[in-house]
Amino acid sequence: MHSLQFTAESSSNGLLARDFTVGEVPGVLWSPAAGAADRAPLILMAHGGGNHKKHPAMSGRARLLVTGCGFHVAVIDAPGHGDRPRTAHDEAEIAELFRARAAGEPEGPIVVRYNDHLAEIAVPEYRATLDALQELPEIGTEGPVGFWGINMGTAIGVPFVASEPRIAAAVFGQHWPDVLAEKAQLITIPIEFDLQWDDEHISREEGLALFDAFASKEKSLHVNAGRHKELPRFEADSAVRFFARHLAGSTTASA
Amino acid sequence: MHSLQFTAESSSNGLLARDFTVGEVPGVLWSPAAGAADRAPLILMAHGGGNHKKHPAMSGRARLLVTGCGFHVAVIDAPGHGDRPRTAHDEAEIAELFRARAAGEPEGPIVVRYNDHLAEIAVPEYRATLDALQELPEIGTEGPVGFWGINMGTAIGVPFVASEPRIAAAVFGQHWPDVLAEKAQLITIPIEFDLQWDDEHISREEGLALFDAFASKEKSLHVNAGRHKELPRFEADSAVRFFARHLAGSTTASA
Incomplete structure (x- = not known):
């Protein structure tokens, strides 16, 4: 088991960002600057295709979670993304995706198989990262862990949470x-799931089927x-x- | 045009409730007790079948809107509901609904036609109520008006908002x-729409079709x-x- 090594640290507007590695995998842990040592729930996040651990979508969500709830938030670069090297297989799949896009062919079959390949590598990395963060x-x-x-x-x-009993709630969306x-x-576990009604890649039927x-008994x-x-x-606020x-x-339940 | 007559007033926990009539139609206007005279947006609400203007679902939602946003909130009794008399037609349709329910027959066809009948009466009443409230x-x-x-x-x-340009945003759901x-x-206008995935009366296809x-360009x-x-x-919080x-x-947009 790899332990977690902190490699850099910065803070802005109440948010502490600590870069780390677990083995070869680089990640970032965001925490409240004024309470970074305080025990709080952890949200593990995973970024979108072509993005990376510090993409504004990630840092923006982290800021909402940290400043809104006082949570810790961690995200790692996916294989072939961010600060990680691309393999020849990565390059070939990305070229095939761009070729299909330029030809006006459906992207779904390529994204589905390439993401499945990346997930096979990433799932044990997420498990090792969670081990190290804990x-x-x-x-x-002891504290609860979420996934977004x-x-x-x-x-x-989805494959990570399906095989990981430590995750108590998850937000997913927009896949086949x-x-x-x-x-x-x-x-x-409780799920919140996002889909776009006019998605040009994922049909309504496909989104609803997932x-x-x-x-989950509780799913929205x-x-x-x-x-x-x-x-x-x-x-993101939701x-x-x-x-x-x-x-x-x-709980904010009422009415 | 009927003007609005206040008939009773009470307040609890920061919420002022003023009963009113517009012509023969009884309603209630909820406002912040500490700022009832302050100009603020209005939300018109309509209650569910078999309920009435002061059902806890209505007063609970009003409390959220008044204490959370400082809005004014008004709801009127639907025809044949609350403090309003039932006609022979109301009695016959309700009896038919109970008969179908007891027989395990679909309720949809009866609810659809009876609610359509009530809407024909209620839409001009909502319009007159909005005239009087303004x-x-x-x-x-000048202020914006919502419908829930x-x-x-x-x-x-739906028929009220379709024919009423003063409504700027609406929350609907759970119908055929x-x-x-x-x-x-x-x-x-922007819409938020609720449906239940395992609704025993309204199928997924029917709910999604509505x-x-x-x-609306903006609809959730x-x-x-x-x-x-x-x-x-x-x-309700959403x-x-x-x-x-x-x-x-x-706006709470971010990330």
Whole structure:
């Protein structure tokens, strides 16, 4: 088992960002600057395809979770992404994706198989990262852990969460059911799931089929009008409230 | 045109409730007790079938809107509901609904036609109520107006909003597309729409078809696991944030 090594540290506007590695895998841990040593729930995040651990979508969500809930938030670079090297297989699959896109062919079959390949590598990395993070006194093994990943983050997250009993609640969305539905059937924790009603890549039937597959008794689907990349920013606020409800023991129920 | 007559007043925990009539129609206007005279946006609500203007679902939602946003909130009794007399037609339709329920027959066809009948009466009543409320200095004709109605409240609200340009944002849900989809196609304002994934009365296809019919560029669908009456309470909080985003000019967008 690899332990976690901190490699750099910075803070801005109340948010402490600590870069780390677990073995060869680089990640970042965001915490409240004023309470970085305080025990709090952990949210593991996974970034989208072509992005990386510090993409604004990741740092923005981390800021909401840290400043809104006082949580710790960690994300690692996916294989072939961010600070990690691309293999010849990565290069070939990316070239094939760009070729299909330029030719106006469906991207789904390529994304589904390439993300499945990356998930096979990433799932044990997420498990090792969680093991190492739980060695930190501010996280520990007792506190609840959530998972948040959309797009490729769902392709990695669904098999991870299906095989990882330490995850208590998860936010997924925007992927195809082909590979993932079978694994989603193993998931029973509370789920919030995002899909876009006018997604040019993922059909309504495909998106709804993946949502339907989760065995969770508590699951919410948020559909918004708009294309694949137009997921509204208020869904990030909704995800934060979802984690607050399930991990912080807070409730805003009423009416 | 009937003007609004206040008939009773009470307050509890910061919420002022003023009973009123507009012509023969009884309603209630909830406002912040400490700022009842302050100009603020208005939310018109419509209650569900078999309920009334002061059902806990109505007073609970009003409390969230008033204490959370400082809005004014008004709801009137639907025809044949609350303090209003039932006609022989009401009695016959209710008897038919109970007969179908006891026989295990589908309730949809009866609810659809009876709610459509009630909506024909209620839509001009909502229009007259809005006219009268806008005569009050704390509401006026300049401020934005929202509409919130689920179940029968959607059967009344969709034709009302489709024909009422003063409504700027609306929350609907849990009804059939048969009568309403054609009117929903005329609606272009922002919409939040609730449906239950395991609704024993409204099929997934029917619920999704009604959501799909709205012409709104901004529309969100919230689906939750569970049966018809199990709409989670956190959807009321979500609706309040929806109105805050669209009517108060406030935004919590980020990440």
